[in-house]
Amino acid sequence: MRQIYRPLIIALTASVLLSACEKAPAPTQATVNYSAEQQQLLQQGSLRARSCAACHGPQGISRQALYPSLAGQSAEQLAQAMRDYRDGARKNALMSPQARGLTDADIELLAAFYALLPAPKPKQE
Numbered sequence: 454m455r456q457i458y459r460p461l462i463i464a465l466t467a468s469v470l471l472s473a474c475e476k477a478p479a480p481t482q483a484t485v486n487y488s489a490e491q492q493q494l495l496q497q498g499s500l501r502a503r504s505c506a507a508c509h510g511p512q513g514i515s516r517q518a519l520y521p522s523l524a525g526q527s528a529e530q531l532a533q534a535m536r537d538y539r540d541g542a543r544k545n546a547l548m549s550p551q552a553r554g555l556t557d558a559d560i561e562l563l564a565a566f567y568a569l570l571p572a573p574k575p576k577q578e
């Protein structure tokens with residue numbers, strides 16, 4: 454008796470395992486496909502942007518109107534804003550001190566990082 458069922462059980466187990474594998478990559482809401490290079494940039498950027506996250510959010514999306522969201526803005530625009538705060542062309546009591554220590558390389562990295570992040574969805578109110 455047992456001998457007869459064995460192939461059936463093996464087949465069943467295999468099909469269960471297979472279907473489990475097919476489901477493995479859980480569908481995520483954000484289906485942004487980043488290249489390896491972009492992923493590296495995101496990793497480096499998020500490390501450098503740690504001090505910025507308190508105000509601008511870890512994903513560059515701010516929760517308070519006082520702090521602008523940075524995600525999805527053009528790198529050009531972001532870099533210009535950072536240089537302006539650093540060099541004093543643009544002044545803000547909260548932001549200027551943050552920009553003071555940024556090197557050109559920091560600004561380039563941070564601008565590219567925030568530009569890569571998905572922009573916030575328009576508010577649904």
Ligand code: HEC
Pocket residue numbers: 502504505506507508509519520521522523531532534535544545547548551552563
């Ligand atoms: C203490 C809170 C705070 C921190 C920390 C902070 N910022 Fe800001 N940031 C602000 C505020 C407030 C503004 C808006 C200032 C204004 O209205 O001019 C701003 C504006 C900016 C802007 C201009 C955005 C726009 O849309 O005009 C950029 C770019 C920016 N911040 C980058 C950074 C980066 C990069 C860091 C980390 C190195 C950082 N900020 C850290 C508060 C902060």
